[in-house]
Amino acid sequence: MPLFFIIVLSVHALVNFYIGIRGWQALEFYPALRPWFVFLIVIAFLAYPAGRILEKFWYHPIPISLHWFGAFWFAVMLYATLLLLFVDLARIVNLFVPFVGKLSGGNIPALKLAVFGIVSMITIFTVGLGHINAWTPKIVRLDLVIPKQAGQMEYLRIVAASDIHMGTIIGKRRTEKLVNTVNSLNPDIILFAGDIVDEDVGPVIKQNLGASLLQLHAPYGVYACTGNHEYIGGGEKPIAYLEGHGIKVLRDTALLINNSFYVVGREDLHKRFASGQARKSLDELLSDADKSRPLILLDHQPQNLHEAEIAGIDLQLSGHTHYGQLWPLGYVTDRIFELSRGYLQKGNTHYYVSTGFGTWGPPVRTGNRPEILVINLYFKQ
Template sequence: MVTVLLGHINAWTPKIVKKTIHIHKAGGERKTLKIVAASDIHLGTIIGPRKTAKLVNTINSLKPDIILFAGDVVDEDVKPVIEQNLGKNLLHLKAPLGVYASTGNHEYIGGAEEAVQYLESHGINILRDETVFLDSCFYLVGREDKEKTSFTSVPRKTVRELLSPLDKQKPIILLDHQPFHLELAQEAGVDLQISGHTHHGQLWPLGYITQKIFEVSRGYKQKGNTHFYVSTGYGTWGPPVRIGNRPEILAFTLEFE
């Protein structure tokens, strides 16, 4: 019982992960880029108004240039999100370059079209196998979640297909919810990939299982010139308890040549 109580307190106490990443490319007129990112928020029944407000306030306090969400913004069914009007909080997110997200498996479990429509109507731009070129500086690529094929029978684009039209001399940031086959992003020329999904098991000792499944179950890794970060996520799936890891918000400063 004590372990569960401490795990519940832990789940409600996110940490801020601060990291400076050097990108070996020019960023146009921009020398640095401040990214604040999160994954696996799981808005819904458990992650309600109070924790959503805390997320928004914390992100805004970090004064980001851009805000990124790497999938599972919604916890399956979007109805509890609508009923609690959680989008009202999302509208208060502030970043000069905007708020962007990719889909996660939970968006597809609950019905991706309705979830995406709701999020976009509340200020979050969802990139679904899409790319935007921002501030004459960098590309942001949002990849559809791996589960798209299972739910729609339509395959998502490969990383190589997404990046093939891009100028590889420009910095490229990829949002890909599930961190499988990191070598494909490296080979395609991604500079920074942000993922989530794993929760690093969420409950000890399940982190040992996710470490067997994924090359990176949590945290940072560099492969060649490509930087990867797999977040443990902000929210929880199932019980609001975390044992063995902390929820987190990412505050990355990219330094361009």
């Protein structure tokens, strides 16, 4: 983890340095603005880590504002860098096929400023639309047939979500929206595939977000598995908070419900880094389960999908990927995971990887929309 944070901070610093250099060059036309631009870059560079650290012991509008500003800046960094790299590519082309002189009319400093202004406007517009998109979840509906008997049940309506990331960014309004939407879908059971909290549980407690979770209602209950962010946030404390507010967290547990079907919750892979203990294998989890009944698995990270197929799982729900959250990072998650978004069937096992409800880092989605999943399961022998 220390190495991971060193790499992240190094990349963060280099990207801000690159934007800073390009901005400094663009302000040749108005040199009086250069010190203010450098000040903005320094504040933007420090805002997110400073806000996250300060709010742990001082939950106040100042660190909250730093957290929000820094989170938005991550998205600004991505799109400003992509656009500036495109500009740099054009500069390389100009070395071989000169065209900048004609465009500038001989006034290169004015052209630099104009191009930087265009880059800034496109970036702000993209991030703004992405923020609106992040606040407008869609409902994904899926009808599946499980060729097993489930006691006397012929049908089960699952409402599921993943990656809520409750905290400073996903606060009271978003949590209430999640709860109200889930309840309006009339679930028989509610399932959360990990990352319900966003690392530190402090902002969740300060905002009393658990009061909204207590309003979730389903005849067969509300269940979750752990995600990597539950463990990044300390593990036991956020899990205990969820348990105390109506969510049964299944930690390497197979639970028979209504004497009809199983919900199996796997510990997240991050448990090994947090506690030094590996999670149980699926064979261990299902050693006492009646596999003639439907088996529904919650596994936060969609790794090693073949394990569920071999174990006889009927439906696996995962999240974690956010499908990159910001375009074009979805192409990266596609390379990492066999399934990084949506539905897949392997043998008799159905898989769904959700893009998630909330956001991590920037409150922006440009690669996809947040979602809540409705799965109608039909049981047939």
